[in-house]
Amino acid sequence: MKIILNGEPYDIEPDMTVSQLVEQLGLAGKRLAVEIDREIVSRSAYAETRLGEGMRLEIVHAIGGG
Numbered sequence: 045m046k047i048i049l050n051g052e053p054y055d056i057e058p059d060m061t062v063s064q065l066v067e068q069l070g071l072a073g074k075r076l077a078v079e080i081d082r083e084i085v086s087r088s089a090y091a092e093t094r095l096g097e098g099m100r101l102e103i104v105h106a107i108g109g110g
Contacts, residue, residue: 045057045058045060045096045097047095047096047097047098047100047101048098049101049103050102056068056095059094060094060095061090061091061093061094062078062080062085062089062091062095063090063091065095066078066090071103071105074106075105076104076105076106077103077104078090078101078102078103079101079102080093080095080099080101081100082100
């Protein structure tokens with residue numbers, strides 16, 4: 045199944061959740077913002093939010109600095 049991840053085509057397994065994708069990308073435990081089709085997904089909803097064909101995701105991960 046294909047989604048658009050940060051502007052690029054990306055293949056995922058059918059029925060994958062946001063939580064599973066975040067883990068697959070190696071971003072689990074990091075400070076993230078996830079947006080699906082221009083709607084922010086709350087962290088508490090990652091495990092129950094299923095991804096579908098053609099969805100557009102933006103994942104931004106905060107990097108500290110000073």
